Amino acid sequence: MIAGQWTRRPRSLRGRLVWGVTLLAAAAVLTAQSTGVLVLHSWLLNRVDQQLAEFILPDQAFADRDALPSRPAPDSVTLPSDFRVTFYSASGEERGTLGGGQKPGPKLPRSTSELHLREGRQATVPAESGDGHWRVLWKDGPVQRTTFVVALPLDTADEVMSKLLALNAGILAAAVVGLIAVGRWVVRLGLLPLTRMENTAQDIRAGHLSLRLPDTDPRTETGRLSTVLNDMLERLQQALQQREFSEARLRRFVADAGHELRTPLTSIQGFAQLALRHPDRPAAQRREADEQVARNAERMNLLVDDLLLLARLDQEPTYRTDPVDLLSLAADAVSAAAVRAGGEHRVTLSPLDEQVEDAELDVVETVGDPDRLLQVVNNLLSNALVHTPPATPVDVRVGTTRAGAETGGTDRPGRTSAFPPLVEGTPVCVIAVVDQGPGLSPEEAERVFERFYRVDPSRSRDHGGSGLGLAIATAIAQGHGGRLELDTAPGEGCTFRLVLPLVETDRSA
Known part of the structure; x- marks a missing residue:
């Protein structure tokens, strides 16, 4: 392995938590044990030091007040x-x-100049000899200018400390083993929600996109994380469904466009081949x-013009923002439709709320692109004239209201x-095109705004169009x-309603 490229293997979250705890x-535990050992050792030394400080040399140690005993008799002083x-x-x-006893005495020098002790x-x-220790204290003797060193062995204290250290080592080892065992169980229990999230995520990756993460309790971190991830998964699924829908719609659009274009191209090709094969046809046939x-x-x-217009509209075109009088716009559309109808339909213009007594037509102003809005109304009127039987009344209603279930917009x-609604x-302004024709079934109404959809597939452009008019208007x-x-x-006619937000116009402009 090249130096500098070695990387430490990452540990799992469970392992890091267990070892960290x-x-x-x-x-x-080690800190507590060390503190206990130090306190006990200090206490034992203090006990020995207190005994040394309180030691009083017996009078029998000096048979002669003027001389120190060189070798006292074994039983002369106790x-x-x-x-x-x-x-x-x-x-x-x-x-x-x-002093007696079988223990080796303290190792002291032969003269006070080598004693290296501070008096008191x-x-x-x-x-x-051996590994024992003594606690010593240097004091003045009862005879003038004489001194002595009193000593106590530390064997008892050392033995107590040795046993305590051994006991503490055993307790520490047992504690570590117990902590690892209990810690693994506690961490496994604490990370159980994450484990369930992991299993669910693997199932989602396997293709089960409808699954959602459990444990959505907002009081816990994993619950809040699950909630956020579920929202993200919901949006991703909706995006995937939208993409699939868009792709299917695009494929259907291309297929429908090709089908619509193939019919006139086939006719043109057929007549062209006929002209090439029979150049001497009569003038009437030519x-x-x-x-x-x-x-x-x-x-x-x-x-092709309709397809290009739809392509431009799909690219979020910029519309003009001129003041628009919807009443005048609707009147122009009604006049043009009456001419196209040729007396087969009666096309009228009325106020939006015609059920109100003495309701009158009034100016309805908004802001927008007047040419595009006129195109919408013309498409709606053309759709009503083509798809209703002759003599069917068609009414165009114009007015302002508020969005609601009865008035429109929701x-x-x-x-x-x-x-969406x-x-x-x-506050909205509305242009409604109402006919009293046969109406549509719920299945037909659900698809009426789709591109190239026609209620009667047998209709040609001359008798119903290619199904792009309502898509353009939408x-x-x-x-x-x-x-x-x-x-x-069915049987109740159709009401196509163009609902626009009511925008105040600047009358002084």
């Missing part, structure tokens, strides 16, 4: 416990010791063939639209911040 707890006393003369030389201060010195070629070329040209049973109560309505909707039922 174990190390912290072991450090706490010292308490394990005390050892070493005497030094006025000249600093060692003169003898008192306890110190610890090693034993003469004129009829030329008329058919021109008619199909015009039909194809209109279809959803309700029997109403369809390609876009407006907020209920929003795109224009959306571009103006409104929507196009349909209220219909």
Whole structure:
């Protein structure tokens, strides 16, 4: 492995938590044990130091007040416990010791010049042999200018400390093992929600997109995380469904466009081949063939224009924001439709709320692109004239209201639209095209705003169009911040409603 490229293998969250908790707890136990050992050791030394400080040399230690005993008799002086006393003369030389026992005595020098002790201060010195220790104290003797060193062994204290250290080591080892075992169980239990999330995520990755993460309790971190991830998954699924829908719609659009274009192209190709094969046809036949070629070329040209317009509308075009008088716009559309109807339909213009007594037509002003809005109304009127029987009345209603289930702009049973509803109560202006024709079934109404959809597939452009008119009108309505909707039922006619947000216009402009 190249130096500098070595990377530490990452540990799992469960392992890091277990070892982290174990190390912290072991450090706490070790700190407590160390504190206990130090306190006990200090207490034992203080006990020994207190005994040394309170030690009083027996009078029998000096048979002669003028001389120190060189080698006292074994039973001449009895010292308490394990005390050892070493005497030094006025000249600093060692003169003898008192005290018995089988333990090796303290290792002390032969003269006070090598003693290295401070008078009245306890110190610890090693034993003469072995690994024992003695606690010693240097004091003045009863004879002038004489001194002695009193000593006590630390075997008891050392033995207590050794046993305590061994016991603490065993407790620490048991605590570490117990902490690892219990910590693994506690961490596994605590991370159980994450484990369930992991299993669910693997199932989602396997293709079960409808699954959602459990444990959505907002009081816990994993619950809040699950909630956020569920919202994200919901949006991703909706985006995937929308993409699939868009792809299917695009494929259907391309197929329908190809189908619509193939018919006039086939006709043009057929008449062209006929002209090449029979150049000596009569003039009447040639004129009829030329008329058919021109008619199909015009039909194809209109279809291409509609496709290009839809493409521009899909690219979020910019609309003009001029003041628009919807009443005048609707009147122009009604006049043009009456001419096209040729007396077969009665086309009228009336106020939006015609049920109100003495209701009158009034100016309805908004802001938008007047040419595009006029195109929407013309498409709606053309759709009503083509798809209703002759002599069917068609009424165009114009006015202002507020969005609602009865007035339009919001959803309700029997109403369809390609876009979401407006907020209920929003001030809106409405142009409604109402006919008293046969109406549509719910299945037909659900698809009426789709591109290339025709209620009667057998209709040609000359008798019903290619199914792009309502799609164009819907795109224009959306571009103006409104929507196009349909209220219909079999036998009850159709009400196409262009709903636009009411925008105050500057009359002084």
